[in-house]
Amino acid sequence: MRAFPLRVGLFLKETSSYLTESLFHDFMAALRADVRRPQAGALRIQAYSSRILSAAGIEVVVEGREHLSCLDAGGMIVSNHTSFWDVLLIANVHATHFITSVEVKQTPLIGYLAAAGGSFFVDRRNRAKLSDEIPQIARALRQGLTIGLFPEGTTSDGTSILPFKRSLFRSLKTCSVPIVPLAISFQTREGQPLPLHEAERIFYYGEHVLTRQLLRTFLGQGVRAVMRFAEPLLPEQFPQEAIHEDRLHTYLCDETRRRMLALHQPVVRE
Numbered sequence: 001m002r003a004f005p006l007r008v009g010l011f012l013k014e015t016s017s018y019l020t021e022s023l024f025h026d027f028m029a030a031l032r033a034d035v036r037r038p039q040a041g042a043l044r045i046q047a048y049s050s051r052i053l054s055a056a057g058i059e060v061v062v063e064g065r066e067h068l069s070c071l072d073a074g075g076m077i078v079s080n081h082t083s084f085w086d087v088l089l090i091a092n093v094h095a096t097h098f099i100t101s102v103e104v105k106q107t108p109l110i111g112y113l114a115a116a117g118g119s120f121f122v123d124r125r126n127r128a129k130l131s132d133e134i135p136q137i138a139r140a141l142r143q144g145l146t147i148g149l150f151p152e153g154t155t156s157d158g159t160s161i162l163p164f165k166r167s168l169f170r171s172l173k174t175c176s177v178p179i180v181p182l183a184i185s186f187q188t189r190e191g192q193p194l195p196l197h198e199a200e201r202i203f204y205y206g207e208h209v210l211t212r213q214l215l216r217t218f219l220g221q222g223v224r225a226v227m228r229f230a231e232p233l234l235p236e237q238f239p240q241e242a243i244h245e246d247r248l249h250t251y252l253c254d255e256t257r258r259r260m261l262a263l264h265q266p267v268v269r270e
């Protein structure tokens with residue numbers, strides 16, 4: 001319990017520092033009409049993510065970091081999604097612009113923090129709007145940005161990887177960029193699979209309330225987040241028949257999920 005106030009204090013300190021810096025840079029960028037704001041936001045959240053994770057008691061282990069080298073000129077990181085912490089974990093290892101929902105944008109504070117980090121907001125439930133948003137994502141990829149995608153479309157309890165939503169893979173139809181699959185798993189500090197009752201403190205899904213989950217994280221003993229990057233899907237390896245038959249997005253969706261499943265360590269049901 002003695003660690004609880006220390007963790008909360010560090011978390012609030014780093015989060016408020018990030019927020020203050022974001023507000024300042026947004027104000028200055030608006031004065032200059034600075035077109036580099038999204039990239040600056042991704043770099044800023046990368047700078048703060050490791051300190052925030054440490055304050056929350058989350059130890060980070062990265063496997064397959066060498067696969068990220070193909071993203072030097074941009075590309076996509078595709079990951080499973082269980083919690084608020086996933087964004088910080090990915091940002092910690094690579095400056096990334098995340099695709100998230102309009103519901104997140106409308107959430108007080110969290111919405112601003114996501115926007116300040118250079119996120120793209122999409123309305124997955126509105127196909128008309130989504131068809132307009134996909135070209136924006138494709139344009140960002142062509143500009144050399146790295147885009148983070150959580151294709152499950154929601155968070156899960158970590159016992160499996162949910163089926164993927166294929167729609168946003170269509171952004172790759174008009175641009176050939178590498179895709180790096182990522183499987184995020186959580187373990188105990190001793191490296192054992194995380195029991196479901198322990199995962200309930202970390203994960204944010206279903207009817208969970210974000211502020212309550214943050215407090216439960218700080219009250220716990222700390223966990224280990226294991227990030228396993230799979231071998232990337234490179235444009236020169238995309239099957240030509242899938243391109244010609246307009247089913248490239250289906251192939252990329254299915255193959256990315258297959259590689260993630262091979263590396264994912266599920267939460268243990270008790």
